[in-house]
Amino acid sequence: MYNNGLGSPADDDRVALLIDGENISSALAGKIIVEAGKFGELLVKRVYGNAARIRGWDEAPGIKLVHTGLGKNAADIALALDAAELSFEAKVRTIVLVSSDGDFSHLATFLRERGHVVAGMGEGKAPVNYRKSCSSWLTLDSNPKDMDQKILAEMRKQKDGLLIGRVSPTLRAALGVTLSDLEEKTWRKYFEKRPDTFKITGEAQQTRITAR
Known part of the structure; x- marks a missing residue:
């Protein structure tokens, strides 16, 4: 077992994909799934946001839409809470965070301190400090x-x-x-x-x- 309680080496290829749907376009869904799948088995695939504002994500294959309503930063908070819960449940080793929002740098740092591999994905506008908070970074740019x-x-x-x-x-x-x-x-x-x-x-x- 890992001394941080994350699980056994057999769990290394289990991945959680968590997407900020209010920050990332659903047009990138296909590319995101393909790139996230390179890290291992996608055990969890979720996108967060107000369902009325993130058109297209409800049609993304295999991704669960978590409706977060109208509250300010509701999507960010729900994503962060789920990430923390997944960490303490020791279900996955790698967590893929998909957002260009620099506020997620704190979550990325927390997860890495917990022993997770944090793969960040976002657009070119994502802040440098957020990118560096992740174990790896992939820039997603729509055409x-x-x-x-x-x-x-x-x-x-x-x-x-x-x-x-x-x-x-x-x-x-x-x-x-x-x-x-x-x-x-x-x-x-x-x-x-x-x-x-x-x-x-x-x-x-x-x-x-x-x-x-």
């Missing part, structure tokens, strides 16, 4: 051109365009796309960067975005 095409196609369905305040809920519901999937910090900056594709009229809350 920007594919994402742009999907957004344009959906915006073209809106014949009268959308007020800026409706862009986020509309694209999240239709595509599962959020600002965390993009390089830009706001939707306005995203559209301003693409003047050949989108027309911007009005000001403040009356700003309207129309696909050309």
Whole structure:
């Protein structure tokens, strides 16, 4: 037995995959499962978030969606609690944390101190300190051109365009796309960067975005 109580060497290939669904796009589900599977048997596969906001994750093969409701940081807290529980139950040796949120650096450090291998996955924007807190790190990057095409196609369905305040809920519901999937910090900056594709009229809350 390991002196930290994690189990026997036979448990070395057991893996828990824990995904922050409010931070990572479901478009990356296939790649995540393949990469996580390289560490061993995926005993646990869970994604956390408000089911109404993480469209697409409910269709990911074999992944259990843990609905965390509307509470602030509810998904992060639920994921961290499950990770700690899995550690103390000694069910798995490797824990794959999938998020670009630097707050998970504390969880990664805790799990490593418990003797776990912590494989981190996230987008290129993930902070360096979080990456270094993990035993290994894999950068997940969706194809920007594919994402742009999907957004344009959906915006073209809106014949009268959308007020800026409706862009986020509309694209999240239709595509599962959020600002965390993009390089830009706001939707306005995203559209301003693409003047050949989108027309911007009005000001403040009356700003309207129309696909050309």
